[in-house]
Amino acid sequence: MMESLLIANRGEIARRIIRTAKAVRIRTIACYSEADAGLPFVAEADEAVAIGPAAARESYLSQERILTAARKTDASAIHPGYGFLSENAEFAEAVENAGLIWVGAPPAAIRAMGLKDAAKQLMQAAGVPVTPGYMGEDQSEERLAGEAEAMGYPVLIKAVAGGGGKGMRRVDQPKDFAELLASCRREAASSFGDDRVLIERYIANPRHIEVQVFADRFGNCVHLFERDCSLQRRHQKVIEEAPAPGLDTVTRRVICEAAVRAAKAVDYVGAGTIEFIADASEGLRPDRFWFMEMNTRLQVEHPVTEAITDEDLVLWQLKVAAGEPLPKRQDDIVMNGWAFEARLYAENPASGYLPSTGRLDHLRLPEHVRVDSGVQEGNEITAFYDPMIAKIIAHGSNRKDALSKLAKACETIEVWPVKSNAGLLARVAADADFRAAKVDTGFLDRHGETLISTEPGDATIDKAATTLALKGGNDPWSALAGLRISGPSDSRTRVRVGDHLYWGNVRPDFDANAVKVDETIVLFDAGNAWPIGLPVASEVEAHQGAGDGAIRSPMPGLVISVDVAEGDHVARGDRLLTVEAMKMEHTLRAPFDGIVGNLPISAGARVLENQLVANIMKGEE
Template identity: 85%
Template sequence: MMESLLIANRGEIARRIIRTAKTLGIRTIAVYSEADAGLPFVAEADEAVAIGPAPARESYLSQERILEAARKTGAAAIHPGYGFLSENAEFAEAVENAGIIWVGAPPAAIRAMGLKDAAKQLMQAAGVPVTPGYMGADQSEERLAAEADATGYPVLIKAVAGGGGKGMRRVDRRQDFAELLASCRREAASSFGDDRVLIEHYIANPRHIEVQIFADRFGNCVHLFERDCSLQRRHQKVIEEAPAPGLDAATRASICEAAVSAAKAVNYIGAGTIEFIADASEGLRPDRIWFMEMNTRLQVEHPVTEAITGEDLVLWQLKVAAGEPLPKAQDDILMNGWAFEARLYAENPAAGYLPSIGRLDHLRLPQNVRVDSGVEEGNEITAFYDPMIAKIIVHGPNRDAALARLTRACESIEVWPVKSNAGLLARIAADADFRGAKLDTGFLDRHGETLLPQEPDETTIDRAATALAAKEATGPWSALAGLRIAGTSDSRARVRVGDHLYWGHVRPGLDTNAVRSGDTVVLFDGGNAWPIGLPVASEVEAHQGAGDGAILSPMPGLVISVDVAEGDRVAKGDRLLTVEAMKMEHTLRAPFDGIVGKLPVSVGTRVSENQLVVSVTKEEH
């Protein structure tokens, strides 16, 4: 086993590798950018080296700086993690040429699988089924259009050097092909420096199923079963699970054998993932599952495989890199139970999944489940890297039990003031269709309305009223009509929850979880974080004539559009006005059908956070 290991990655990836390396007595070396100096992985490594400014191209993607850090620290091996340089054949060669052990796939295998068209040709030669389509050298628009016609619409145009959802266009009609081809080529050239494309049959109900494989230098190659990664948004995975629901033993054997054949075809060594696309319109069948691509690295979602097999895949990587044989033969690798991984991101799903950056003033992650996180309370989420906060991994004896654990875990997450997708994850896990495994890659698009509520429900409003009553037993509450702190369950109070004011019921005994963060009281409810508070005097006055519809600015900013006038009739969801701050726009909408009352702002008005900007009165019927 190597004596020392430099980890050419960051965050939860680096922490994950450090954890296993330390169990083997390996000295760990972290590299970090200026933006990451205060993160936990830097402190947890035995040694840490600063390698440059925050931008990845000047730090984590700088091969020269990483190799210099390895020489400086005397690193015996380099582990690239599962991002940045992990699939860079030139970097792998540079590491090996420097006399350092490369913990990753052979450079030749990385190259062989790096271009989608060449990889598919290799797979066809190895007898691995591939998606119907075209992947030839003739890249003329005429030839590509003819091949799309022959394949049959809809088709998918894909960049041969693509990845991460870039360089992909669905085409439903022949008359749209030329325009979408040009768009795809522009994006491919910009993202990958290569505008070549291939044509694939578009699968209407696709399932994304991948198989974990491992190979050593002695000709041994095994699989560790499959994962289902169908729950995606814009080709980015959100929740993964293992095994794949609805996959029978015969189909599992078929795709796992195909995955091993694919790895052997390129003389693979180390950890890899063979990705398949399945047409699930008639269930999962061997003749409706095709090779898509190979990732020549360990994947972000590898913990679900670890959970169902009981194996440490980073340990396997280190052993293979050190020249040892695989720890187990195929027949000794067993599958037990069910596992899920949910990716907790710093983003706002209700605002188009905009990333959220800032200091994690309050962070509570689930207890009694596996959590792989690169940050802790007090750390910063920056704009320079992937906005992942943590991966939540659960295991149970069956799918229902594991889903129940996932739901509870996601509901317990507390993040503030950075916004997160915790509430979305909890709602997905509890969704009836997801529980029934009625899933494909379009699941989130179809269920967006139910999974992305814009307003708090009645229970949340009551929890806010109850929590504030407990925290403010004296003072402003005594001035609010209808509120009796020690009253019955029908006591009512006006409360601010998120962007709006509501009437809430104070219910002694109702479970609430509210904390004070700076000057803000935050209610954590089902993974959601709601800033709550009492209305100020001007808001109370406005509400006396405005029904339930006093709408407050969610942030300090500039009013850039006003779409209504006093006296206008509006329907629930109608746009009222838009506030801009920090180059982001926030549109305020009518909370119900009604009539616009007070409108104290106009275009160009600067507003403060929680300032009344418009009120809507319910119409009396």
């Protein structure tokens, strides 16, 4: 085993790697950007070294800075985690050329699987079924649009070098193709430095099934069963589970054997994931799945595989990188129970899952389940990196048991003032269709209205009334960090929950969990966080929206394009400008027919959340 390990990553995966490395007495070295200096992984490593400014390209994506940090700290190995440089073949070669151990896939395998079009051609040659589509060299808009037309809408535009849900757009009709192609290319160039795309047939009832594979340098290659990652938003995973529900023994064998063939086709070494798209319209069948891509690294969702196999996949990585054979043969790997992972994001589901940034003034994560988190109370969620707060992992003897544990865990999450998807996670885990495994990648789109909470329910309003009734003329909040109460008697009272006023009942049978954070009383209820208070004299409720023509940025970010000028006539739905944050684009459109009035920003400007970026005036016809 190596003596020391530099982790070329951050947050929860850095902490995860540190935990295993320390258990086998490997000296751990963290590298961190200026924005991450106060995060837990920096303090938990045996040694830490600063590698540059907050921007990833000047720190975590800088090969030179990371290699300099490795030399400075006498590291003997580098683990790239996932994301950043984990699938960069040039970096892997540079690490090996520097005489260091690369805890990752061979550079040749990374290259072979790094481009979706080339990877699909390779898989076809290996007898692995691939999704029908266009993967040609002609990247002209005319050729791509023609292929989409011939294929039949809807289609998917996907970045050739893509991953993580970035550089991907669904197109439902020809008139939208050009705009979505341009957006996809911009995002692909920003995220991967490569704006080439491919076109795929869109699968109507898609399930996202992936297989964990592992190989060593002695020709051994095994799978550790499959994961179902179908619950997604914006093509990014939200809840994963293992095994995949509804997958029978025959189909499991066929798909897992195909994954092993795929890994062997590129002489793979280390941890990898073969991702398949399955048509679940008639159930999961051996002839209804197709290869999508291979992730030549450890995956974010690896904990569910660890839970059902009782294996430490990071330890397997370290052993293989050190030249040891796989710890187990295929027949020795057994599956036990069921596991779920829910990704807790700093985002607002009610605003299209836009990321939320700021200081975590209050953070309480679940107990009695596994929690992998990169932050703690008092840390900052910035716009520079992925907005994940934590991963909540629940394991049970069967799917029902594991899902019940996940639902209870998500209900106890408390995050403030940063917005989070905790309430959504709790509702999904309790949803009847999800519990019945009636899920595909469009689940959240179809169920959004019932799963995304924009208004408090009656029970939440009554809990707010109960909480505030006990407050009275005294102020217990200044002396207590948190208070759990039950109301003394039934009565109606006017309360503010969020931005609006409601009539609520003081209920002696209600248990309300409220915390005072700075000067705000926050009610935590089933994963949701509601600021509550009593109305003041002459109070007028705030009404937000674009009805007055004021266009505000829904998130902090960079204005990457402005498509109108002051005085322009616009129609409802016309694109005004595009804001990018965390490498995701959000297009702001005209709320009604009108004329562009004030336009105080330009392309290249940085904007804050809720900053006025344009004003649309209702014009005379």
